[in-house]
Amino acid sequence: MVDEAIAHCQSLCRAARSQAGIALAATLDRLDSALGELRNASAPAAVGDRPPPPEADEAADGADGADWADAAEAALELDLAGYVTAWNAGAVRMFGYTAGEAVGRHVLFLYTDDDGDGSIAELVLETDQASAEVRRRTKSGDTIRVRLAIMLMTDGLGNATGMHVRLGQVDESLSAAEKASLHARIVEDTDQGVMITDASERIVSVNGAFTRITGYTLADAAGKTPDLLCSGVHGEGFRAQARAAMAGAAPWRGEIVGRRRNGELFPQSVVVGAVRDAAGRISHAFSLLTDISVHKNAEARMQRMANYDALTGLPNQGLLMQLLGQAMTEARRNREPGALLVVEVTRLGAIADTLGHDVGNAVLVEAGRLLRSRLREGDILARLGGGKFAVALPRIDRREHAALVARKLVDVLSTPIAVGTHALQVGTQVGIAVWPEDAEEPGALLRGADVAAMRAGASMEPALQFFSEEMNQRVREHLRIESELREALANGELMLYYQPKVSLRSGRIVGAEALLRWRHPVRGLVSPGVFIPVAEETGLITELGNWVIEEACGQIRRWREAGLAMPPVAVNLSARQFDRGLPQRMADALERHQVRPEQIMLEITESLLVRGAEPVVAIMNELVAMGLALALDDFGTGYSSLAYLKKFPISTLKIDRAFVVGLPHEENDCAIARAIVTMGQQMRQEIVAEGVETMDQMAFLRDLGCDQLQGYLFSQPVPAADFERMVRAGRRLALALPDR
Known part of the structure; x- marks a missing residue:
């Protein structure tokens, strides 16, 4: 039985050699020979007189x-x-x-x-x-x-x-005893750990290398299962494969993580196989293991040297190209735009020449850390060499957003960098290339961004430049609007216009919507369609929104002080304003201007409703509990759902002008308007139609049972003084039905 078992183990060793490492293959070779000779050995022999190899x-x-x-x-x-x-x-x-x-x-x-x-x-x-x-x-x-x-x-x-x-x-003419002794020495002296288990998976023998590698002696391991070395890192797949090999399936070989006796984890290369007796029954199983920690550590060091910058620890250009290629492939599949920024940190040469290269390197490392702090987790920051970095933005909503990120990077390096006792000022220039417009492969995209960075350094414009001239013009316009809009807030160039809401029952003014206007000192009135998107993208909309709330409350107070009881005024809210602090900000504004909550209505858009029901509902409930009314603006254009109307405490629906323009002749618009009015009536919500410009539109909406209209048929948005005159004069909508 022992002879057959050893013969089978010998064949498994030969099979395992083809997948083993160089060192392990040599050991398997020796072990193969040793097992073959053990068949004829009756007792251990003295150390053989193995002829020494040629030196x-x-x-x-x-x-x-x-x-x-x-x-x-x-x-x-x-x-x-x-x-x-x-x-x-x-x-x-x-x-x-x-x-x-x-x-x-x-x-x-x-x-x-x-x-x-x-x-x-x-x-x-x-x-x-x-x-x-x-x-x-x-x-x-x-x-x-x-x-x-x-x-x-x-x-x-x-x-x-x-x-x-x-x-x-x-000379292979050794005696059986000599060979047995020789092979026993080979097994014991090999660098690979050998563990033999019986048919019940209990350890019966280990060699010296096993003890050196794992820390377990035969006394420690005998009678235990191979789970003694289990690290818990590998999954159940490994356990099933190894046990299948021990049960007689094909030998299993691979790399796993083991646990030494002291608890330390280590990577190991393992071969697991079974040994059968003469009757074909599994008598034993063997495991050959090699500690590959040194190889893995060397491999990791070489991998890091090949892919990462030695000074900053950031990915180098080679790794950047790999990651960028993957990102561009994913973006192409999802039809998403992306961008690559080349950031050139300047004045490093002057710093190094004056204070030494160690200080220059420290500035470079700190610059990399600061750039990383302004990026999202999924963004890629790499060092290209010298003072040049690259930033890949795999996902951006709009191309202009790359310029917003570039501005953040310029800003973070605009303050002096502290290195030891020095506070050192660097310069920054950024080149931007976007995909797929500028390039569809990583190399071309990097070249475009690099060229744009060089142009940025030579330009008198802000220190960022798009590769595309068209994009350059759009970004410059974007930055100009943002800058001038901030000045408009400080210089009092903003104002509110009021568009009346009229009852379709009485024809009287029953409310108004406050609309932001910007009177530019040179260009006159600037369309909200121009500056509101810029404000949304830059986050300036929060400051503008707070100004609108304050100004509307202040105007209501001034009307009250003038002896005029005004109908409720609706104020639009951006999704950026809708946070946990909104109820308190509203309460403070109402208290500051002594305005009653029922004099203010808050209008929200459908995009807010998809941010998550629970936090939004909680904030809405707080606002309604204060006495404020909520209206859903532009209903039907975005993510409209009956589920929203059930969940959210909305008192008013506004039919978007897109569904009013075709009334009463466009069949689809008529059907949509009819459905919205019917739904609102069933849910006891007030219906307001926006953008009403003709008598036919008004008559159709009135017949449907729509409550109010807002549009040029009655009045365009007007300054506060003009709206006050309308209210004082009791202006009414002509041809409205009498009160019912």
Whole structure:
């Protein structure tokens, strides 16, 4: 039974060799031979008289000798690719090939069939010289065992040029006892850990390498299962595969994370297989493990050196191109725009020349940290070299948003950078290229952004430049509007106009909507369609929205002080204003101006409703509890749903002008208007139609049962004084039905 088990383990070792590492393959080779001989061993023997392999220094002497080609001992030379470049007379006698037949062929022609794993022992050196014992095949097809003494050959500059290999045939005529002793020593002395379990998965034997690697001795491990080394890092898939191999399936090999006796985790390469007895039953299983921590650490260091900047720790240009390529592919699939920014940090040369390169490097590292602090988690920051960084924005809502990010990066580097006792000022110029307009592959996109950065440095404009001239013009206009809008807030250029809301029952003014207007000192009235989108994108809308609330409340107070009882005034809210602090801000404004809550209505848009029901409902309930009314503006144009009207405490629906313009002749507009009015009536909500401009539109809406209209048919938005005169004069809508 033992003979058959060992024979099966031997075949598994040969199978495992093809997937093992170089060092592990050599051990499997030795273990294979050892297991074969253990069949005939009856008792341990004394240490065998294994002939010593040819020493590397002897190989060196042969390599340097003038007549090594005629030496009796077999020798050959290989280039670094593994092709035979020299073949002496001893090699002719050993393998049967003449020099003409051997020179120019790859050394693999000497390998046996079970050595076809692609690992070339003659080319694998961890030092300048090494030895190995391997099988090789002669011209006649016989397999022989030979000892290799391998020495690295170099040129006069110390550069590797090839390998000099001395070969000696191994005498295999050892006695069974000698072989058993020899093989036992091989198993015990190998660098790979060996663990053997019985059919119940209980550990029965381990070698010295297993103890060195894991910290567990045989006394510690005997009787326990391999779960002794379990780290918990790998999933159930590994456990199932390993147990299947131990139960007789094909050997499993791979890399896993183990746990040493001291609790330390370590990466290991593992081969797991089963051994059967003569009757075909599983008698034992074996695990061969190698600690690959050193290799993994070296691999990680090499990977980092290849992909990351040594000074800042940021991705380098090579890794940037990989990540950018992936981002552009994903964006192309989702039809999303993106952008690449090249950020040039200037004045570093002057700083280094004055204070030294260490200070210059410290400034560069801090600049990278500051840039990273202004980016989203998914954005990519890389260093291209010198003072040049690249920022990839894989997802942007609009192309102009790249300029907003660029402005943030310019701003964060606009203040002096503290390095030791120094506060050092740097300059910044940013070039921007967007995809897919400017380029559809990473290299072209980087070139475009780099060119734009150079233009930014030469321009008298703000220190950022788009690669596309059209984009440059749009961004410059965007930045101009933002700058002038901030000045407008400070200089009192903003004002509120009021558009009356009229009852379709009485024709009287029953309310008004406060609309923001900007009277530019040079260009006159600026359309809200021009500056409101800029305010939304830059976040300036929050400041504008707060100003509108204050101004509307102040105007209501002034009307009251003038003895005029005004109808409720509606104020539009941006989604950016709708936060947990909104109820308190409204309460403060009402208290400051002594305005009653029923004199103010808050209008929200449908986009706010998709931000999440729970927080929005909580804020709305607070506002309604204060006595404020809520209206849903532009109903039907966005994410309209009956579920919203059920969840949210909305008292008024406003039919968007897009559905009013075609009344009463456009069939679809009529159907939509009719559905909105009917739904609002069923839910006891007031219906206001926007953009009413003709008598036919008014008559149709009135007949549907719409409550109010707002539009040029009655009045365009007017200044506060004009609206006051309308109310005082009792102006009414002509042809409205009498009160019912």
